[in-house]
Amino acid sequence: MIHSALQVILVVIAITLVCYFIFTCLLAFTWKRQPAIAERKDLKEPSSFFTVIVPVRNEANNIGKLLQDLIRQDYPSHLYEVLIMNDGSTDATAQLVEEIIRNTTRQIHLVELPSDPSKSPKKRAIEHGIKMAKGSLITTTDGDCRMGPHWLSSIDSYYQSTACRLISGPVTFLEPQKLTDHLQIIEFASLVGSGACSLVAGFPSMCNGANLTYEKRTFMAVGGYSGVDHLASGDDEFLLHKIADQFPGQYGFINDPEVIVSTAAHQDWTSFYRQRKRWGSKWKHYTNPTPKILAIFIFMANVSMLISVVLALFGCISLSDLAIICLLKCLPEWIFLTPILGFLKKRSSIPYIPLTQLLYPFYVCLFGLAAQDKTYIWKGRRLS
Numbered sequence: 217m218i219h220s221a222l223q224v225i226l227v228v229i230a231i232t233l234v235c236y237f238i239f240t241c242l243l244a245f246t247w248k249r250q251p252a253i254a255e256r257k258d259l260k261e262p263s264s265f266f267t268v269i270v271p272v273r274n275e276a277n278n279i280g281k282l283l284q285d286l287i288r289q290d291y292p293s294h295l296y297e298v299l300i301m302n303d304g305s306t307d308a309t310a311q312l313v314e315e316i317i318r319n320t321t322r323q324i325h326l327v328e329l330p331s332d333p334s335k336s337p338k339k340r341a342i343e344h345g346i347k348m349a350k351g352s353l354i355t356t357t358d359g360d361c362r363m364g365p366h367w368l369s370s371i372d373s374y375y376q377s378t379a380c381r382l383i384s385g386p387v388t389f390l391e392p393q394k395l396t397d398h399l400q401i402i403e404f405a406s407l408v409g410s411g412a413c414s415l416v417a418g419f420p421s422m423c424n425g426a427n428l429t430y431e432k433r434t435f436m437a438v439g440g441y442s443g444v445d446h447l448a449s450g451d452d453e454f455l456l457h458k459i460a461d462q463f464p465g466q467y468g469f470i471n472d473p474e475v476i477v478s479t480a481a482h483q484d485w486t487s488f489y490r491q492r493k494r495w496g497s498k499w500k501h502y503t504n505p506t507p508k509i510l511a512i513f514i515f516m517a518n519v520s521m522l523i524s525v526v527l528a529l530f531g532c533i534s535l536s537d538l539a540i541i542c543l544l545k546c547l548p549e550w551i552f553l554t555p556i557l558g559f560l561k562k563r564s565s566i567p568y569i570p571l572t573q574l575l576y577p578f579y580v581c582l583f584g585l586a587a588q589d590k591t592y593i594w595k596g597r598r599l600s
Contacts, residue, residue, distance in 0.1 A: 222532060229520040233544040236517040240548035246413040247555060253472040259373040266296040266368055267351030267432075271341035275359030276307040278480075282361055283316045283324065291368035297323035297350055300359075301341035304331060309359075338425075339441045339451045346435060355429040356451075357477060362390065363427075366474040371429050374475075380468040381434040382459045384415060385427030388560040389481040398568040399575070400481040400488070401560075402553060409556040412469040414506065420460045420467060421507040425452035427477040430459065438462050449494050457504040476560060493586045515584045518577035521545055546573050 268286060272279060279300070286298050300313050313326045327348065329341055346354055353375065357363070371383060386408055392398045411422030435455070444454040460467055482488035502508050521541070528538040550569055557566050 222527075225523065225527075226533070229524055229541070232516050232520045233541060236513070237544045237548050239513070240552050243410060243413045244548065244552040244555075246416050247409055247552065250412070250416055250469070250471045253370075253374070253470070259369060260376045262292050262295055262369060262372050264295065264353045264372045264375060265351040266291070266353045266355050266372070266429075267345070267349035268296060268298045268355045268357065268368075269301060269342055269345035269349070270298065270357055270359055271301045271303060271338050271345075272305065272309055272359035273303045273337075274305045274307045274309060276305070276309045276312055278360040279309055280312055280316065282357070282359060283313065285363050285365075285367075286324070287316075287320055287322050288365045289368050290365045291372065293322055296368055297325065299345045299348060300324065300326050301329055301345050302326060303329045303337050303341050336441070336445055336447060336449075336451070339445055342451055343440055346432060346440070349432060352432055353429055354432050354435060356425050356427075358426045358479065360479050361387075361426050362478045364474055364476070367477070370472050370474040371470065374468070374470045374472065375429070378468055380466055381463050382423075382428070382430040382456060382467040384411065384423035384456070384467070384469045385429065385475045385477060386412070386469075386471070386560060387424045387426045387477050387479070388562060390478050392481070392562070392565060395568070397481040398565045399572050401562050401565045402557070402569055402572040403576070403579070405553055405556045405560055405562065405565075406549075408560070409552060410510070412471065414510075415467055415469045418465060419506045420456050420504070421453075421510055423452050423456045423469075426479060427475065428452050428455075430455070434459055434463065453502075453507070457502065457507075461504070471559065473559065473561065489586075492583050515580055517545065518580040521577045522581065546570070549573060 270282065275282075283298070283300075289296065302310050302313070310326060310328070313324070317324050317326065327345065329344060332340070342356060353372075355368070355371065371385070374380075374383060388404060388408070389397060389401050392401055407422060408424070411424070414421040415423075438455070438458040438461075441451070441455065443458075444450060447454070456467065482491065524533065524538055524541045527533045528535060553569055554566055557563060
């Protein structure tokens, strides 16, 4: 009986990891076949009007740097505006924004959101901003982000070339200073790469609201966040799925280094845990099957790795068998992650891939279980 059960477990592990090997190799191939981005000299003349919406709450330590980056954009000043949606900040965020507004000719506006308890404060802030927006294109980012001067001009050129209704952009962390920064960079690169490849392949799963652009008319056409406005998280991915359902194929990922948005890595376990738990809580609410299947598949692959290690420790499989299992999972991950980290200008993190691979199965299992709890803390608020 025990021998038969062990055989079944080994067959399931083998099938799961062989499928994972093939899947990850396909991701690596998909990443490499993305169309080349035009050189700056070939960029189209600016024509779109952007409304950059930045929901903020207690970002006094970061908002000044973000606004300086937005002021330094090489995009014509009459073709973009910035709406800072202040959601009840209790620090000096509002005062800092007002001071910067007084000292610039750029179209920057501070919007004080009404005190209105909401299950999804970020969605509420974005919807409020879109109602006020003059732009035909909405671009969202976060109050703790940084970007280069060619950010908007590169997005506009891509939009003119593709007419995509939604454009997902790359996001990474600032230059790593310590080991945990490298680990977060690699883990996040896997999400960015997977999301990009899913868009390129026509099976959209992930994007990031820290660097997301979409047409205002398209947001209205899909009913905005209606149907998902009761969910605290998912201002980015739920919108992607709604647009993909109504406008198949009219979305894209812009693989242009000039469009990379960076933010600071988490400096403590508590903030990291809360964010990943919040992200993980979304998957069961997806109506699009692709991200659900992907989440379950990734969970199974990592559980298979942990079970294999346990079996090896108890002598149920040989060390050579365990080595083959590790190779099936780790080799394609290395092939997939290396060019993505290069694109994100994070080559210094590549040597840390093996350590991340060692920790990742525990990470996936932890947050897979933690996400079953519907409540979490965000910006000092308990949400569900």
